Every structure is written in structure tokens, then in C-alpha cells.
Amino acid sequence: MKFNHPLMHNNITQGDLEKVTELFKKKNIILTQSVEVDKFEKKWSEWIGTKYSTFVNSGSSANFITIKILQILNKDLSKNEIITPTLTWVSDVNSVIMNGFKPIFVDINLSNLSMNIDQVLKKINKKTLAVFITHAQGFNGLNDILLEQLKKRGIHLIEDVCESHGAEYKKKKLGTFGLISNFSFYYAHHMTTIEGGMICTNNKKIYEVSKILRSHGMVREAQNKIFEKKIINKYKDLSPKFIFLYPTLNFRNTEIGATIGLNQIKYLNQNNKKRLNNFTFFLENLNSQKYFTDFDVQGSSNYAFPIILNTKNLRVRDKFEKYLIKNNIEFRRGNAGGGNQLRQPYIKDFIKIKNFSKYKNVEKVHFFGYYIGNYPSLSKPKIILILKILNSFDFLG
Ligand SMILES: Cc1ncc(COP(=O)(O)O)c(C=O)c1O
Numbered sequence: 577m578k579f580n581h582p583l584m585h586n587n588i589t590q591g592d593l594e595k596v597t598e599l600f601k602k603k604n605i606i607l608t609q610s611v612e613v614d615k616f617e618k619k620w621s622e623w624i625g626t627k628y629s630t631f632v633n634s635g636s637s638a639n640f641i642t643i644k645i646l647q648i649l650n651k652d653l654s655k656n657e658i659i660t661p662t663l664t665w666v667s668d669v670n671s672v673i674m675n676g677f678k679p680i681f682v683d684i685n686l687s688n689l690s691m692n693i694d695q696v697l698k699k700i701n702k703k704t705l706a707v708f709i710t711h712a713q714g715f716n717g718l719n720d721i722l723l724e725q726l727k728k729r730g731i732h733l734i735e736d737v738c739e740s741h742g743a744e745y746k747k748k749k750l751g752t753f754g755l756i757s758n759f760s761f762y763y764a765h766h767m768t769t770i771e772g773g774m775i776c777t778n779n780k781k782i783y784e785v786s787k788i789l790r791s792h793g794m795v796r797e798a799q800n801k802i803f804e805k806k807i808i809n810k811y812k813d814l815s816p817k818f819i820f821l822y823p824t825l826n827f828r829n830t831e832i833g834a835t836i837g838l839n840q841i842k843y844l845n846q847n848n849k850k851r852l853n854n855f856t857f858f859l860e861n862l863n864s865q866k867y868f869t870d871f872d873v874q875g876s877s878n879y880a881f882p883i884i885l886n887t888k889n890l891r892v893r894d895k896f897e898k899y900l901i902k903n904n905i906e907f908r909r910g911n912a913g914g915g916n917q918l919r920q921p922y923i924k925d926f927i928k929i930k931n932f933s934k935y936k937n938v939e940k941v942h943f944f945g946y947y948i949g950n951y952p953s954l955s956k957p958k959i960i961l962i963l964k965i966l967n968s969f970d971f972l973g
């Protein structure tokens with residue numbers, strides 16, 4: 577069989593499909609959000625270690641609702657800045673902009689592809705409401721200085737863990753440090769619900785608002801029935817089941833997604849371990865002359881191998897891409913989310929950046945960074961073959 581290395585392989589299992597078939601066989605089934613969604617949220621909260629979780633239809637929706645919650649609960653309108661990474665997914669930046677905040681960008685570290693914390697601390701000022709960190713590609717982005725300073729200055733930490741399920745800082749799972757955290761269950765991630773995302777928090781009020789925001793802003797979604805009654809009494813001219821509190825959309829997931837999630841979570845730890853072993857082996861054997869290998873793997877939970885070329889030559893880069901294509905290795909340039917967000921067309925109406933040299937590391941990743949697949953069924957002989965291909969790439973020829 578011809579060698580071929582896709583970004584992801586078999587992320588929906590036969591076991592998942594059997595669970596979905598069982599669901600279909602139930603009498604009077606409901607497939608829109610119902611009891612399986614509740615069960616999955618509880619299971620996820622247990623797994624991650626937060627009190628509450630809200631299951632939504634994507635990680636981007638989780639991002640959007642999270643920042644909408646900050647907007648709704650923020651009483652001090654002078655606080656309108658959110659510190660945001662340059663290397664992240666587009667929805668992190670868009671959720672900031674779409675909710676009326678100003679994203680303040682910082683560069684990344686090559687060692688963990690996450691925010692440069694010195695720059696974060698320098699950019700904090702009276703207007704800073706939150707730091708929206710992305711734990712990119714399975715790496716931990718936190719350190720004690722950041723946690724201490726945010727606590728001391730009363731600035732919210734929001735964690736995007738969409739690419740790092742199971743990664744830890746000091747043996748505690750990422751997604752449990754911030755006021756709110758977000759996960760994605762898109763097909764190619766550590767686990768999948770086909771499409772899907774989760775919003776996690778220990779704060780009851782935030783949880784309440786997230787449930788309402790997930791479903792058209794309808795008050796009937798509130799878990800706190802005393803609160804619901806209060807609102808119904810306040811708006812006597814409205815139908816109690818149709819009171820729309822906040823401007824939002826429908827971000828609900830389905831019973832099918834939750835059923836797959838409940839099955840997938842059983843294997844998540846085991847799969848994360850396999851992927852981490854794959855990653856450690858990959859890094860130990862990747863040629864460090866040709867590729868950047870100095871990653872900080874402590875606490876990491878990898879799902880895709882990062883590759884950063886040790887060159888500044890775009891011709892070598894183009895040759896490398898042709899080489900990967902020839903060898904049937906699927907790749908994405910720019911690591912998480914296509915590289916430097918500041919270079920994307922959607923941002924240009926909001927921020928004018930003339931000088932990208934202030935963002936040296938994200939620029940490196942933008943032009944010379946990649947990821948390729950790492951999945952639980954990836955065998956060692958296959959990793960050896962991938963390494964052989966990568967290590968044989970001729971930078972000079
Ligand atoms: C860091 C990060 N945040 C958010 C998202 C959005 O998740 P989704 O694709 O489920 O909308 C992604 C997507 O992969 C991501 O990598």
C-alpha cells in the first residue's frame with residue numbers, strides 16, 4: 577500500500593457508531609439537545625475538574641459565548657481591552673472584536689507556541705479586562721508569574737484549551753485555572769463529537785448565562801428557577817417561554833454529538849498517553865539541525881506534530897512543501913490557525929499593523945511552521961518512516 581500520512585485517522589470509532597445506533601433504536605427519541613447532552617456535560621466536568629460545563633456546537637461558539645459573557649457581566653466600561661495571542665484560531669480574535677472589545681496582541685514563544693508572558697505583563701493597563709490565552713497544540717502556556725500578576729491586578733484569565741485537552745500545569749488540568757475555559761471537539765482534535773465545543777467554569781452565574789446564551793438568549797434555559805420567575809414577573813407583557821434576555825444565536829449541540837462524546841471520553845486519557853508517547857519519540861529523533869526541537873513538553877498533551885524549519889529562506893520552505901506533498905504527508909502551514917492572525921484580511925479593518933518585526937516568533941511560525949498528524953493508531957514503524965522522510969530533506973540541494 578502506498579505510504580500516506582493524513583492529519584487525522586479514524587477519529588470516529590465503530591464503538592461510537594454502535595452507541596449512536598443504540599440511541600436511534602430508542603423509542604420516542606429526541607435528537608436535539610436533551611438528556612444525553614446533560615450527561616455529557618456532567619461527565620466532562622468530572623473529567624476536567626470544573627463545577628460546570630455547557631456543551632455547544634463548536635469551539636468557536638464556546639469562544640464567542642465566553643467573550644459575550646465577559647461583555648454582559650462587565651460593569652466597568654473603561655475596561656475594554658483583551659490581551660490576545662497572535663497565534664491562535666480566528667474565532668478567539670473575532671469573538672473579542674464581535675463583542676466590542678479591543679484585542680491587544682502579543683508575540684509567542686517558540687518553545688510552547690503560547691503567549692510571551694513578559695509582553696502580556698507589559699501590555700496590561702487600566703483598560704485590561706482579561707487575558708485570553710491559547711494553549712496551542714497541546715502545550716501549556718501558563719506560568720506562576722502570569723497567574724500571580726493576574727490575581728493581584730484583578731484581571732480575568734480566559735483559557736482556550738481547544739487544542740490541548742488533558743494538558744497540565746503543575747499536575748492540574750489546563751482549563752481549570754481561568755475564570756472560563758473553552759474546548760473544541762472538532763474531528764481532528766484529541767476527541768470528537770463530530771462538531772462541538774465546551775464552556776467550563778466554577779462560577780455559577782457564568783454557567784447560568786452560558787446556558788441562556790447558548791439558546792437564543794431564552795430565559796427558560798436558566799437552571800435557577802427563582803431567577804427565571806423573577807424575570808417572568810418583570811416582563812409581564814411577554815410570553816414566559818419566549819423571553820429573550822441577551823442578543824445571541826442558537827449554539828446548541830445534539831444528542832448524537834453528546835452520545836459520541838460520552839463514548840469518546842472513556843478513551844481520552846489512554847489516547848492522550850499514546851499521542852504523547854508518539855510526540856516524545858518524534859521529537860527525540862527529529863534532526864535538530866534542520867528543525868526546531870526545543871519545545872517545552874512538560875505537561876503537554878499533543879495531537880499534531882509541530883514542525884518549524886531552521887531556515888529563513890522561502891525557497892527552501894517552498895521546496896519543503898513540495899517534498900511533503902510528493903511523500904503524501906498532509907500538512908498545515910502556520911501551526912495553530914494559519915500563523916500570524918495580524919496578517920489575515922479580516923483583521924485589517926480593525927488594526928493597522930505596519931511592522932511585523934515586533935512579532936518575530938509568530939512570524940517564524942507563520943512562514944516556516946507546520947503541523948502534521950499524530951493520532952492514537954499511529955504506529956512506531958510509521959513514525960520512523962515519517963522521521964526518515966523529514967530528516968532526509970535536503971535544505972541545501
Ligand atoms: C485554539 C482554537 N480555538 C478555537 C477553535 C475553534 O474550534 P471549532 O473548530 O470547534 O470551532 C480551534 C479550532 O480548531 C482552535 O484551534
